[in-house]
Amino acid sequence: MKLSELLAGQEHHTLRGDADTTWITAGTAFDADRVTSGSLFIAVPGHREGGPDSVAPALARGAGAVLVDSRSPTLPESVWASASATGACVVQVPDTRKVAAIVTSRYFGEPGREMDVVAVTGTNGKTSVSYMVESALRLSEGAKVGVIGTAGSRVGNELIPMPSSVLTTPESPDLQYLLGCMRDRGAGTVVLEATSMGLLTHRVDRTFIDVGVFTNLTQDHLDDHGTMENYRDAKLRLFQGLCGRAVVNADDPVGAGIVAMMPDALTYSLDAPADYRATDLSVDASGTRFTLHHDGRKYPAAIPVPGRYSVANALATVAACHILGHDLGGLVSALDRMPPVPGRFERLQTPQGTSVVVDYAHSPDSLNKVLTTIRGFARGRVITVFGCGGDRDTTKRADMGRIAGTHSDLCVVTSDNPRNEDPETILDHITPGLMATGTPFERLTDRRQAIAFALSAAGPHDIVLIAGKGSEPHQTIGERLIPFSDMATARELAGA
Incomplete structure (x- = not known):
C-alpha cells in the first residue's frame, strides 16, 4: 500500500523521499529489530525497543519508510x-502513536470493521470476562471468537504466535496484525483486554470497538499514573x-460517570437496580448459583x-x-459449562487432600475478594502464598x-516478579501489614521454596x-524471563 494512502487525511510533512511512490509491503513496527525489507518503521519517543535512536538500525534492516515525531530531536546527518x-521516505507527524493506530489499521484493511469487537477494561476481571465471552459464544452458538490479552492471542x-514482549494490550502494529489474522481465520467476534496504558497510549484507537465493558x-498501577484520578481517566x-x-x-462508583457520558449504556449489578442483575447467590467450593434478572424475566444460572x-x-x-444480538x-445456559x-x-486437589487455588490476584482489592471467597467455604486452614511485583x-x-494476614491462618510471603x-526490600514493605494482624x-x-513450604504445612481440608x-x-x-508456572510447580511438588 502506498505510504500516501496510509497517511491520507493526517497532518504530515515529508522530510525525505516521496510518499506517493513509496510502497509499504511488510507491515509496520515500533521495534527496530522487527523491521524487514519494505516495513514502515514508526519511531515512537520513549519506546524501549525503538524511538528516534533506532531509525538508523531500522533503515539498515530495510525499512521502506520512517515516521518520526515532531517532538523528537532532529535526526543526525x-x-x-x-x-x-x-x-x-522519512515523514514527520505531530504524534507518532496516534498516527500509528490509523496507518496500521489501514494497512491491514481495517479488520475491526469486519468483526464484532468487545473491549474490556477495569482493574480486575478483564481476562476472566474475555475468556467467558469466548466460551459463552462458542458453547451457545459454536461461534469462532478471537481473544487478545494477558494469556496471549x-x-x-x-494460538497466534507472538514475541514474548507483546503486551496485554498490544501496541497498535501488533494489535492490528492480530485483528487481521483473526478476521482471516474466520472469527466473527474478537474480545480484547484494554489496559489503562493501552488506552492512554492510543493502542486501541481505530479498532472499531462495538462494545466497551x-x-x-x-x-x-499508580507507578504508571501517579494518582487514582489519572488511572480512572485513562x-x-x-x-x-x-x-x-x-x-x-x-x-462501582465510576460506572455512574460512564452512564453520564453514554446514556444508552447497559448496566449490571449485584447490589443495585440494573439492566442485568443477580440475586439469590449461593456459593460453595464447586461454584456459584444465582438468579439473573433482565427485562422483567428471571433466569436460573x-x-x-x-x-x-x-x-x-x-x-x-x-x-x-x-447487546451484540446473541440469545x-x-x-445463560452456557455459563455453567x-x-x-x-x-x-484455578484449582488442584493434592493426593494428601489439600486444595490448591492459583489466582492472578495481585492488587489489594483482588486479593481481598479471592480470600473472602475462600473463607466462605473453607473447612480447614487457609494458607496464602503471595508477594508484590518489583518496580x-x-x-x-x-x-x-x-x-492476606486478616483472611489467612498462615502466610508465606515471597517473590512475585521482582524485576x-x-x-x-519488597518483602520488607509487605511484612508490616502482616505483622499488624x-x-x-x-x-x-524463592517462590518455588515458598510453595513447597506451604504445601508441606497444609493438611487435609486446608486450602493453599x-x-x-x-x-x-x-x-x-x-x-530475564525465567520459566516458572505456579500451577505446574504446585502439581510437581504435590505429586498430583
Whole structure:
C-alpha cells in the first residue's frame, strides 16, 4: 500500500523521499529489530525497543519508510545519508502513536470493521470476562471468537504466535496484525483486554470497538499514573468515542460517570437496580448459583467458579454478548459449562487432600475478594502464598500484607516478579501489614521454596492460595524471563 494512502487525511510533512511512490509491503513496527525489507518503521519517543535512536538500525534492516515525531530531536546527518542511500521516505507527524493506530489499521484493511469487537477494561476481571465471552459464544452458538490479552492471542484453541514482549494490550502494529489474522481465520467476534496504558497510549484507537465493558476501578498501577484520578481517566478513554455501546458495572462508583457520558449504556449489578442483575447467590467450593434478572424475566444460572466477583464477571459477559444480538437464554445456559480460566481461581486437589487455588490476584482489592471467597467455604486452614511485583506501586504492599494476614491462618510471603528491585526490600514493605494482624508468616524469596513450604504445612481440608501470577509462564528477575508456572510447580511438588 502506498505510504500516501496510509497517511491520507493526517497532518504530515515529508522530510525525505516521496510518499506517493513509496510502497509499504511488510507491515509496520515500533521495534527496530522487527523491521524487514519494505516495513514502515514508526519511531515512537520513549519506546524501549525503538524511538528516534533506532531509525538508523531500522533503515539498515530495510525499512521502506520512517515516521518520526515532531517532538523528537532532529535526526543526525548520518541518518539522512542512510535514508538517501536506501531510498527510504522519512515523514514527520505531530504524534507518532496516534498516527500509528490509523496507518496500521489501514494497512491491514481495517479488520475491526469486519468483526464484532468487545473491549474490556477495569482493574480486575478483564481476562476472566474475555475468556467467558469466548466460551459463552462458542458453547451457545459454536461461534469462532478471537481473544487478545494477558494469556496471549488465539482464535478458539488456535494460538497466534507472538514475541514474548507483546503486551496485554498490544501496541497498535501488533494489535492490528492480530485483528487481521483473526478476521482471516474466520472469527466473527474478537474480545480484547484494554489496559489503562493501552488506552492512554492510543493502542486501541481505530479498532472499531462495538462494545466497551467496564468492570471496576481499585488501586493499582499508580507507578504508571501517579494518582487514582489519572488511572480512572485513562480507563474512561474507552468510553469517550472509542466504543459504540457500553456495558457498565453499576456497583462501582465510576460506572455512574460512564452512564453520564453514554446514556444508552447497559448496566449490571449485584447490589443495585440494573439492566442485568443477580440475586439469590449461593456459593460453595464447586461454584456459584444465582438468579439473573433482565427485562422483567428471571433466569436460573450457575457458574463453576465460587464468589460474588465471578457472578459480576458473568453478568458483564452475558450483557456484552446480548447487546451484540446473541440469545440471552442460550448465553445463560452456557455459563455453567464454561471451562476454567487459566490462572483465575484455578484449582488442584493434592493426593494428601489439600486444595490448591492459583489466582492472578495481585492488587489489594483482588486479593481481598479471592480470600473472602475462600473463607466462605473453607473447612480447614487457609494458607496464602503471595508477594508484590518489583518496580511497581509500592504503596499497596503493606495493605496486601494486612489483607492476606486478616483472611489467612498462615502466610508465606515471597517473590512475585521482582524485576530490577531487591526481593528482600519488597518483602520488607509487605511484612508490616502482616505483622499488624498477628498472623504467623514465613519469608522465602524463592517462590518455588515458598510453595513447597506451604504445601508441606497444609493438611487435609486446608486450602493453599498461590496468588499474584496466575497463568504467567515465567518470572521476571532483573531483565530475564525465567520459566516458572505456579500451577505446574504446585502439581510437581504435590505429586498430583
